[in-house]
Amino acid sequence: MAKLSVLVTTTADQEFRSSVVRALRSSGVPLGVVEERDSRTDVPDLVVVDIRGEGSQGLQSVERLRAKWSAVCIFAVAGSSEPDVILQAMRAGANEFLAWPTTGESAPRDTEGFCSALTRIVERLQAARGNAASTSKTFAFFGAKGGAGTTTLAVNCAAELARVSKRPTIIIDFNPFVGEVALFLGVRPRFTLLDAADNMHRLDDQFLRELVAKHKSGLDILAGSDAMDRPNGQDGSALEELLQWIGRSHEFVVIDAGNLTNPCAEVAVFASDSIFLVANPDVPSIRNAQRVVDRMEDMGAGKDRIKVLLNRTSERHIIAPKQIEDALGHPIDHAFQSDYGTVSAALNSGVPVALSKGSLLATQLVEFTRGLAGLPMTVETSEIGRSRASLLGLF
Ligand SMILES: Nc1ncnc2c1ncn2[C@@H]1O[C@H](COP(=O)(O)OP(=O)(O)OP(=O)(O)O)[C@@H](O)[C@H]1O
Ligand SMILES: [Mg+2]
Structure with missing residues (x-):
């Protein structure tokens, strides 16, 4: 899950908001940008407040947020570092202060200094949370191109994670319009991701339980939207928050993120501990x-x-794995055999691939998933895996 949740408040300057979000993202620490809600219990880890400009609106926001959340870390961003300004911000309740002078209208100067100050704070918060932080892990699956097998791998990995770990596991379908996660698992969902995104004010554990469908492996499914144009960019912050919430109740969160053109892809990228590119x-x-x-x-x-x-690897390499790794400048983390018979039998029966006996693809999926769950490989799996993998000449 996103390890830290951040709220950015500004009265007018949306450019400020996006610059701060960019700076926060550049820290490399997984975090979710959330909206302010009436709930006093949903406390973000960090609040960045814009106190630049005339008038005291920014300072009033600091006071209000401090009264609402006594322990939250409030980072005030001012237009100058005059001692008076710093003092006022601290009196209002800010615990961190940074001047971000603007040139002309609103273009900020010294973006690098600003980014590194934010990064330091984010890293400190992250370290302070340490072991207290949730152990929940989020895995997002993206396709390099349509039909690469993203949904197949995400669904089978999620079902196997639920089965072998016996820990609360959920798969969320981020695909706009006719996501296929529920279909691949042979489940008919009553609700979709949009029911969650549109009712964030109602979100609690009970509501979430009603929204998800159950697969026989124990896996929870938050099905894909049936609307043509959603989720879209406007749903981003609701989905960030949804992931924060889900991370509290589920140990493993798998996202079928489709591809990078998905308007909510960014949310999946930043919320994930691992991003799998298929x-x-x-x-x-x-x-x-x-x-x-x-x-x-x-x-x-x-x-x-x-x-x-x-x-979809096969014995006959069209492109050698080494060549692929060189082209990508990135190692291949895992390889999965092309086995249409096993995949389509699983699809037709709703029984995950990992349960099909005697298939190398099943072995590879089990091996991959046990690694994600931090479980040792079974003797049987490691032996079959090794002999077959060497047969394929992949590793
Ligand atoms: N390892 C595999 N061996 C054989 N066939 C596979 C394998 N993985 C996936 N397929 C098949 O490839 C097709 C596309 O798979 P899938 O729907 O998972 O891809 P996708 O990347 O999610 O596609 P989309 O871009 O449409 O969302 C399906 O028919 C699936 O059965
Ligand atoms: Mg798909």
Whole structure:
């Protein structure tokens, strides 16, 4: 899950908001940007308040937020570092202060200094939370191109995680319009992600339980939207908050994020502990994967969080794995065999691939999932995995 939740308040300057969010993202610490709600219990970890400009609106916001959340870390951003301004901010209740002078209208100067100050605070907060932080892990699956097998791997990995870990696990379908997660699992959901996004003010554990559908493996499913144009960019902050909430009740959160053009892809990128990029061993897929990795890195996702999954490999390599790794500048984290019979049998029966006996693909999925759950490999799995993997000549 996003480890820290951040609220950014500004009276007018939306540019300020996006600059602060960009600066926070560049820290590399997974965090979620949330909206302010009436609830006094949903306390963010950090509040960044814009106190620049004439009048005392910003300072009033600091006072109000301090009265609302006595323990929250409030970071006041002023237009100058005059001693008077600092004093007023501290008196109002800010615990951190930073001057972010503007040139002309609102373009900020010294963005680097600002970013590194924010990064230091975010890292400190993160360290202070340490072991107290939730142990929940979020895994987002993205496709390098359509049809790469993103939903297949996300769904099977989620069902296997629920089965082997016996811990609360959920899969969330971020795809706009006809996401296929529920279909792949043979479940008919009554509600979708949009019912959650549109009712954030009602969200509590009970409400969440009503929204999710159950798979027989124990997996919870928050099904994909049935609206053509949603989730869209406007749903981003609700989804960030939803992930924060879900991370409190679920130990493993799997997101089928579709591809990077999904308007809510950014939310999945920043909320995830690991980002799995699913590619096939063919030229268009590798070329797209290369671009997606670059774009994700530009967005601020550290290289170590991005993991490449090569799906649909076969004995006859069209492109050698080493060549693929060189082209991507990124190692292949796991490879999954092309096995249409097993995948389609699983799809038709609603029984996850990992349960199909005697298939290398099932072994690879079990091995991959146990790694995610931090479980040791079974003797049987490691032996079959090793012999078959060497057969494929992949690792
Ligand atoms: N390892 C595999 N071996 C054989 N077939 C596979 C494998 N993985 C996925 N497929 C098949 O590839 C097709 C596309 O899979 P899937 O729907 O999971 O891809 P996707 O990336 O989610 O597609 P979309 O971009 O439409 O969301 C399906 O028919 C699926 O059964
Ligand atoms: Mg899909």
